[in-house]
Structure formats: C-alpha cells, structure tokens
Amino acid sequence: MDADGASAQPYRPPVSSVLTLDFERLKSKLGGYLKPEDLGRVEAAYHFSADAHLGQFRVSGEPYISHPVAVADIIADWHLDAQALTAALLHDVMEDTHISKAEIAERFGKVSAELVDGLSKLDKIEFRSHQEAQAENFRKMLLAMASDLRVILIKLADRLHNMRTLDHMRPDKRRRIANETLEIYAPIANRLGLNNLFRELQELSFQNKYPLRYAVLAKAIRSARGNRREVVSKIRDAIEARLPQWGIQAEVQGREKHLYGIYRKMVEKNLSFSQVLDIYGFRVIVRDVPSCYLALGALHSMYKPVPGKFKDLLAIPKANGYQSLHTTLIGPFGMPVEVQIRTREMHHIAESGVASHWLYKEDEKTLTDLEQKTHSWLQSLLELQSASGGATEFLEHVKVDLFSGEVFVFSPHGKIFSLPKGSTPVDFAYAVHTDIGNRCVACRINGDLMPLRSELKNGDQVEIITAAHANPNPAWLSYVRTGKARAQIRHFMKSDQQDESVALGERMLNQALRPHGLTLGQISTFAWDRFLRDRGVRTKKEVFADIGLGKRLPVIVARRLSQAQDMESGRPDVVKPKPVGAIMIRGSEGITVQLARCCHPIPGDPIIGCIRKGQGLEVHAHDCPAVTKGRGARGRWVDVEWEAIANERLFDVAIRVLTNNARGVLAKVASAISESDCNIQSVSMEGEQGAYTALNFTVQVRDRMHLAKAMRGVRRIPEVVRIGRVKGDGRAS
Template identity: 65%
Template sequence: MAPANNGEGAVSLEASEFARLKAQASRYLKPEELDRLEAAYHLSADAHSGQFRISGEPYVTHPLAVTQMLATWHLDVQALIAGLLHDVMEDTGVTKDHIAGEFGKTAADLVDGVSKLDKLEFQSYKEAQAENYRKMFLAMARDVRVILIKLADRLHNMRTLDAVRPDKARRIARETLEIYAPIANRLGLNTIYRELQELSFRHIHPMRYRVLSKALRQARGDRREMVARLMGSIQERLEQWHVEAEVHGREKHLYGIYRKMVDKHLSFSQVLDIFGFRIIVKNVPECYLSLGALHELYKPVPGKIKDYISIPKANGYQSLHTTVIGPGGTPVEMQVRTVDMHTVAESGVASHWLYKDDSQPLSDLQRKTHNWLQSLLELQTASGDSAEFLEHVKIDLFPGDVFVFSPKGKIFNLPRGATPVDFAYAVHTDVGNRCVACRINNELMPLRTELSNGDQVEIITAVHASPNPAWLSYVRTGKARAEIRHFLKSVQHEEATALGERLLIQALRSHSFVLADIGDPAWERLLREVGLKHRNELLTDIGLGKRLAAVVAKQLVDAQGAQQASHGDEPRPQRTASPILIHGGEGMAVQMARCCRPIPGDPIVGMIRKGQGLEVHVNDCPVLTRNHSSERDRWVDVEWELGTERMFDASIRVIAEQRRGALARVAAAITDQEAGIQNVSMESERGAHIIINFTLQVQNRLHLARIMRAIRRIPDVVRINRTRGDNKIADKNERRS
C-alpha cells in the first residue's frame, strides 16, 4: 500500500540512495558511463512511479539496492543499468526494444534474462520450479551477469521478507534455500550464500532460529575471553615463525550449526566448534608455513586437515582447513589462505571484476575464474545450441549431482550412482516399466551402469516388457523404487491369480469336475469358511502357495456335492488330473529353479513355494528331494508345453588343454550354434588344463546337445559336461572317447 507521505520525502530517499550508488560506481566507471547510469536511474524511477513495495517504500528503492550490491562487485555499466531496470519489463510498460534503443542490446538482453517466466500454465509447482531452473541456467549461459543480478535481487528480497505474509515468506525462503543458495555456493559467492541460508532459516523455522540465536549470543559472551586468548596465541606463534598475517576470529553461521545439530543428532551444548579463525597471508608458501605453526601450537584433529589449495573446490575456492584442540579441549577450526584466495572465497566468479586493473595481470586463480566465464560465453557463440550449453553449465554448477540428457537434449537431474533405469522412470513411468535396454552416448550398455555427468541416455522399450525385480538392487531414486514395487506387486497378484486358477482346474479334474461345474452357492459357502470376500482372493492364495489347490478343490467338490445331493444328483467318478503345461514365460508366479536349471526336454516336477508361487525343478533334482521330501503334498505334475520358443539358461563345464585361443574357439563354436553366452568364468586345473564354465541361453535339451557336440569336436577340448547349479550331472556320451 502507498504511504501517506509519498511526496518530497520519498523522492529525497530515492535521490539519496542513487547518490550512494553513484559514489560507489564512480570509483571504477568512466564519467560517460556514470551519465548512462544516471539516465537508467531516471527511466527506472519514472517507470516505477506510483508503485510501492509491500513494506510501503517506493518500489524504485528495490532496484537501487540491487544495483548497489552489483557495484560492490565492480560489475560493468551494462550490468548496473540492467540492475536498475531489471523489473521494468515485468511491472511497467517499458519494452525490451526501448531499453535496447536507449542503452544498447547487451543491457536489454540482461534485463530480459532476469525477467520472470512468461505467464505459462503449469500442472504443478514442481513443473514450474523445474522450468525456473531451465530459464535461469539458460540466462546464465547467455551471460553470467544475469545470475549475479538475479542473486542480488533475491538477496534484497530476502532481507525485506518480514513484510510478506508468513506462508508466502516460507515458500520463498524454501525456494531460496533449495535453488538460489546452492547456485551462489557453486559460483563461489560465499557471503551471499551464507546470508541466503541464514535468512531462509529465519523464515522457515522462526522459533528454532530465535532459540539458537539466543544460545549463540550467550555462548559468545561466555567464550569472549577464550577467543581473545586464542587470537593472541596465534598471532604470537606466527610472528615467531616470521609469518606476516591477519588473524580474524569468526563465528560459525547459525544455519551451519543447526544443520550439524540435525545431521549428527546433537544438542547446542554438544556443538563445541562454534568459533573459528581465519589467517590471511601474503603467498602460498606462507599458507603451509602457517599450518605448521598452528599444529605446533595446538594438536590437530586427525582426518580434519583439508588442502583446498592443491585441490580447489569446483567453485574455485582455495584454502587450508584444519581443526585443532584448543584450551579446555575445545575444537577450533582454522582457515589459512592468501589475500587473492580470500577475495575469490568471498566473491567467487564475480572476483574477476573486483579491483580490476589493466596494468596488473590477474592472479592465477582469478585467471582460471575469468577463463571459465569466457568458456561459457564462447560455447554459446560457437555452438548456438542451448542444450549443449546448458549441459556444461549444469554439470559445473552442481558437481554433487549427476546431470544427464535425453536424445532431444532435455536435462535430467539424478543423484550420484543413478542408472539408466532411474533415468527411464524420470522420463515417464511407462518408459520405466517398458524399459529393456539403453544406449549411453550411442553405445549399448547394461541397465545397471552408473551414469556420469554429461551422458546422453536413450532408453529402448518394448511393448510387452515389464520391470525386473533385480532393478531394485541398483536403482537410486525413490520414484523408480516405488514404481517398480507397485508394478511388481500388481503384476504378481494378476499372475498368481491366473496360476491359481490353472492349479485349481488341474486339481478339480481328479474329481471329474471342471471349474464351470462349481456353482455360486458352493463358492460362497467356501469363501465364508475361509474368511475371504472374493473368488480371486482365493485363487491368488493358491497361486502364491498360501493354500493348496488339492485342499481347495476337495472343499469345493464337497460343497458342490452337498448342493447336488440336495437335488438328488449322482456323484461323479474320479479320474487322474492332467499336468499343468509350462512354457517358461508365465511371469513371476512360475519360476525356473536355479538349483537345477530345467530346460524343455528335461523331465520336470512343480513345487508350490509359499508366498512365491510355482517353482519348476528337474524331477531328479537332489535339492528338491533332499529338502522337500516331507512336503510331497505341495508337488504338482507339470509338463513342457509343445512348441515353446523362448530361451532358457543352461550351464556347461569345459575342460580344455591350456593353449592360446582355446577359449575363443569354444566361444565361436557356441555362437555358431545360435546360442547366447550369458556368463563365462575360468579356473585352473592340475597339469596343462583349464576349466571354463559357461552359462548359455538355449531353446531346449536338443539345442544344448548340438552345442555340446560342436564343442566336443574342438581338438583342444578334453571333457565337457552339463552342470546344474552346484550339482554336476553328466549327460550321456558327454566324455570324449
């Protein structure tokens, strides 16, 4: 709302703020540039005339405050003009063409880049937030000054957030903490990064902020004497080592203390290292000399020494960190850095504008920062491809995350260790559920491959594919894990219901009944007895092995018999049940036992495993007979369905003479027979022999026999046999004559 005295007093306030800005900018801008800056101020003041902030201040005080921050970084006149005009395109009738005509295309592009998103409709706040990310990164890609203006804009808004209603303030603060503070950190704008964190914390958790602030003020008073004593001791020891240094005591930031309490489950009294010291020296050798002096004075904490000078952080930050045990056993953090390092640590990518003097070359670190910025601008100019440019920016901005790209250039942010399956579900649930293979950077790769920054990922799908339970062992995102589990649960339920029906049909045949013979009264009677509401629930229990089909069939027959008896019908003669036909593609409700690896052509038997469904074994499987001889009521007659065409796993062991190329010749013989090699391993044997174990993909027993005959013809091969799990079962004629 507008204040009552919006006349000369308000104009005086605006004029005084601009006078401060002009004085600041005059330290490094030329007179003609100051004239352009004043023209921009008048345009901003005229455009925002009559507009007021929620606090009641004239609106133009906001762009003035933003531009004052930019002037402290010594940004050029184009950036300062954009700072003054950054809201005129959104909130007034001033157009981009007008700005370009008055101040040039560069200033107009900067203002356009800082402007908010167009009034697009998004399906969710998350979608809008994601688009905000894209807009900001693209704007930064065009000109890094856009991000610097945006951060200054956000910082001033956060400083004046008390005027905003609490629910909106919390939303803005949360967005700041999740988006803008990390960007400031990545750009090395440490001062802004810390202040954004503190202000966000104050509005998201106001009560916690007040309590911790009070506790920190109390601790500051209690430890004032200790801090003064520590600073004196450090200064004295550095002088003894002939090191000229500035020593500054510093207090840990409130949000950092809060995060430490939350992450390590500590109370405030348990967080001892709330104070630290910063030692600023002339050059790099004196950094390491100072570290030695500090470690002679106080014992260092093992594992707490970090050398960011030799290995700088991704944002260019350089410093030596060490934690020592101070008086009274209190841990104290020390940071040692040069003046140039301190400049970059506080101002990050903005530092290449700071104190810029053409007569003096940039320091090595400033040159690296400058080159990084130039590389962004050159990439945009050279490629003209925003997707390629955005890839570089996002990878560099968030090195802790993995950013990968779709074939169309869309960016996806995934956690470290994420796989193509995570990517597939990030694209769409249906893409994840139908995923069968992937290409990473145009090469076919396993689905469990960990993705790296900048990878281009293409997901290959199939209409009838479905999630593999093994994916749960390596996916990293909550979305992928939840979707896989949901699909498997629903699909297993459907498959178990279908299997339960097949098992019940088989069991009913021994009583000369078919499923259609069982009337609704018999079903209703049985469901009441077992406490279920629906017929499918009973069939699912049978398929999952929770109920035996033979028992349920007997109960249904008895119920139907009672119904028939009441009508005077004759009972039906019993007959032998037909076996269940197995084709190997039934899904999770029917599984091939890994202990014996049955393939079509092997005599088989089924075993109902409680909660898992039907497991198919070879009929002489030692594991089955040893472990389940007392559970024959769970055995089911099964047979292979004729014409089964899918591939099955089969294992063979080959003993060959240890000659060069033996493995290659055996592998070639296998592939010549149109079989796939799933796995191969080698072990040595006494003498001049090697043992090669293969897991193959075969169609049936005859196919496996052809493969083994082909291998047997190789002169290097001494012996070959089929293996089933841990049990080696020799087929006929497996040994060479």
C-alpha cells in the same frame, strides 16, 4: 548510435523526477570506479525506471523504485559495469510495466536489453503448476547466464534484497520463498564462489523458514559467546604471537560459525547445541603459498591437530575456485578450533568468487583459472538443457549437481575430476566425455576391476573400459549422481525408443493397410500430405512413432490414408479385402516391444499383442488372464507371431516344482536344470501341506522346445511329484 547500440539522444528525465537519497549514495559509490559518461547512463536508467514504476509500491509501502536501486547498490560492491547497473535498475520494467525489450534496447543498448530480458520471468505463459513455472523461469535464467554471467549476478542481488525485506510477506509465502532460496539461489552463489552472499542467503532463509528454531539458536549462541570469549581471545593472541616467531607476516581474523551451519550440523549428526563445540574459527591470511604451509606447521606446533580433519584445498581447489588450508586443532580446555590459512588473493576469491573478475585485476592467472572453471560449468548447463526432456527435468538435474559435496578422482593420465559425493564410475565416464559414458562396459578402480555401481572415494584412480557397440543401461539411473550422467542416459533411451517405435509403427501400419488392398509403398505423396496437414503432424516419422508408442491406432490411420488415396484417384474403388497379417516379432526388438511379465511368453507360445499408450507393444501368451480381462478394449489388441529365425536371446520363464521333503532335493533339481543348458535367474522355496515342498524357479530358455527339454530332465528325479509352468494368475500348469 554508440558502440552498445544505444540511441545517441540520452533519456531526458521529466522535471518532476528527483534523485532519492538511496540513489545519491549509489552515485557516490559508483563515482569511485565508473567514467562520467557511464555514470550519466546509469542515472538516465534510474530516471527511466522511476517513471516506469511511478505509483507502484512494495508490500512494505515503500516506492517500488527503492528495490531496483538496492539491487544496483549490491552489484556496485562488485564493481560491475554500467551495462549491468543499467539492467539492475531496469530489471523489473518489462514484467511490471508496458515497456518492451525493443524500447530498452533503443534507449540503453542491446546488451542491457538482453540482460533485462534474461532476468524477466515468463509471466505471460500459462503453466500447469507453480513448480512448472518455477522450473521454466529457472531454465531461462540459467541459459541466459550461460551467455552472460552478469544475468545471474544481478538475479542473486535481486534475491538477496528480497530476502532482506521479507518481513512484510505472509508467513506461508515467506516459507516458500525461503525454501526456494535454499534449494536454488544459495547453492548457485556457492557454486560461483560468492561466499558472503551464499552465507547471508542461507541465514535469511533459515530465519524465515524456521523462525522459532532460528530465535532459540541465536539466543543460545549469545549465551555461549560470553562463556567462551576469554578462551577465543587467548587462542587469537597465541596465534598472533607464534607466527612472527616463524618469520610469517599474517593477518589473523576470528570468526563465529553461521547459525545455519550450526543448525545443519546439529540435524545431520543428531547433536544438541551443547555438543557442537567448534562454533568459533580463525582465518590466517598470509603473503604467499609457501607461507601457508609454514603457518600450518607453526599452528600444529602450538596445538595438536585432530586426525582426519585436515584438507589441502591449495593443491586441489574446489570447483568454484576456493583455495585454503583447513585444519582443526584441540585448543585450551579441549575446545576444537577450525583454522583456515590462505593468501590475500585466495581470500578475495573465497569471498567474491567470479565477481573477483570485476573487483580485483592484479592476479590475472588465478582469475583466469576461475573463469575457465565457471565457463566449463556453464557449458555443462547447456549440455544438460539439450539432453533434458523439459524444464522440470532440467531443474532436477541441476539441483543434483548444486547440492552435492565433492570427491576428487584421477584419470589414468593424472587429470583431476571433481564429482559429487556418492558418484560412481559411470558418473566419471560421462564427466570425461559423453561418448565414453555411452560406451562404458566396465571399470578399474586403483587397478582392480570393480562393479560400475561402486562408490568413488577421494584419491581413486579410475579407468573406464569401453566397447564399440555398447549402449547405456537403464539400470544406471538407479545409482548415478551427476545431472549430466542422468540426463545423457535418459536422452539416449528416448532416442533409442524413438527409433524402435518408428520401425514398429511402420510394420503395424503396413499390416493395417492390407484390408484396404494397399501397402505403405503404394500410398501417394498427395495422400500423405493431406493426412499430415489435417492432423497437424509434420512428418511421416512422427506418425510411425505415435503408432509404435500406442498414441495412434493403426487401423484409424490406415482408413484415413485409404480415403485420401481414393480422393486423389477420383473414384473410391471397391477393393476386395485382404486378410490382415500378424506382426512378426523376435522378442529382442528393444524397449518398444515388451514381453509381459505376468505370463512370460517365449518363442513357440501362441501370443497376442496389446498396444499400450506411450509404452509401445506388450506381448502376452494367449491364455494369459490379462488377455481375457482386456478383450473389451477394441482396437488395442493386435495379432502377433514369433518370427521363424534362430533366436540367440534367452527368455525368462517361471516354473514351479513340487517335491517330497528330502535332503539335497534342491541341489538335484538345480543340477537337472543346468544340465539342460538353462540359466537359473532366481529360486525360492515355500512350504506345502503335508510332506511336500514347492520350489519356484525363474529360468532362462531359448524357446518352448528348450523349456520342455528342461522340464523332462526335472521329471526324471524320483523326489519330484509335479512340475509346471507358472501362469499369470500364479497357478502352475
């Protein structure tokens, strides 16, 4: 076995195998940087793949082996190693043939086999929908990428070749694949700094998703190109003449904006093509960083800069390692021209991103910084995976992070954080650390106390205020932007709900066991083991959680446990039934015990509980119309009572006050409610017949006695005709 774990005997291709012209070209390219023994391994992988795919053809009619060779050719441009090239040539054999991972590992090494496995789809698993299958495949690929970046580089090359050869597909399939590429693969290429690949994927996706729009825009660009060629040449000549006068050695490149970029600008800013003026741009590549700023001064001395259109991405690079100075100038005839200024090393990274690790080794510091940023992003994917509830949720969180622009903010100690546009202090808190996010209670932005839902802007300094016993607020989900924040909030809520549902389920089961003359403490290990085995459940905790969430009925579980207990004793003793006790609640248990919004029960009201599947226990007032309608659902209604303790929580309750139309009556009623030590949550007015007005209040009280005191205070107001509590059907009593 060699160092990679491959068999010492190389693969012997059959006499019938021949090298295609495409592979001969690939071999010539690989000979420029691979060792002879590595080149031999790649050739063996080619023959193995050609034999495995023998008789298989692409939709275009070409032999299937042409596709793996094309993928290997793309990654050869990045100088990827023999293990990656082997995996590229074999990336479809596990899906399309009977070749196993073990066989690949034996012939070509464990590393190449792991890469192929990370690239293989989960075709043998049945999914409920194409979206679910896509999400699960994507999750698997990204997690494989987190352990070896070469997985995603090969996958992106695979997608690029598929997009280049999409012409032979049905139009509906072309649109679906193009949309998937725009949503997932192009943003990943951008995040990894693979700029050329990113732009080509966008262009091909645009061409296949909107072919008519693409054709019309391409024609317009060709027409404009002729009209503006003279102006562009004049600007380029002027820049090339001015820079040496300032002592700057530079290479000036003219470039035309990509069609998809122009199309997006037209859509986002509601412009016609004739209104998009900055179709052309220039790239100035200089020797070092000081020359970048010197070149900027030279350009600004030639043409006036457009205010607000300057970005210094040298001092604060993008998350994908991209560095450049961007400025927009007013050129001849008022034509805006975008100019990018960067060093040669920055240009390498801007075009090749993380692939620079293999291509360019001279600037180790820059590449190391980029690798560290990429590694941090990959680690964040693993955190998202552990916090997400499933593949679809994971895909949703990753898409949020991939699609967003960037805003740069600072911690109080001056550390820079890159966040998506529209991020809030809660997103910042989770970016610092999960515990900071979970304990966040307030924030200061630039020294001022601000709401947690405030939108952060470039350059903001953010300080997070935490409290030891604070927890995430579900309302944060309505305004957080980062996938990490969203995933961690949901994860905490699920964990919190799990603990609460276990405690509630335990109490409900204990209550259901009373008619059998048993308590939970009396149920033997034998009875529990039998119940868990018969129901396919692993732990008692799962049973309690299912009961608390309404997924199991406590009376059924109690009956089964009682029967198992009787079987152990060998005699079904007749036990005199004991009365079923009510479940005691405080109203402050949390998300597994909900007070119904239709009737707003408060301590002191006669109440009844309804077990709703997956949601826990919902508490209603006895006279709530919902109770009358739902009485037919057997086993779902349980007796509940208020626990006799001093409850510090305030409960919402709706009241309606009918008053005479008089000046200042609203102020008098509100004052009377406040004097009773009640909070007013909301108030609204509605006209009544004749000379009366109805005032609807939502107030917060401790219990029924507290509400009665507040209502007595309101009744003393001379203008008040009637006051009553609003029922579930909207009527006041």
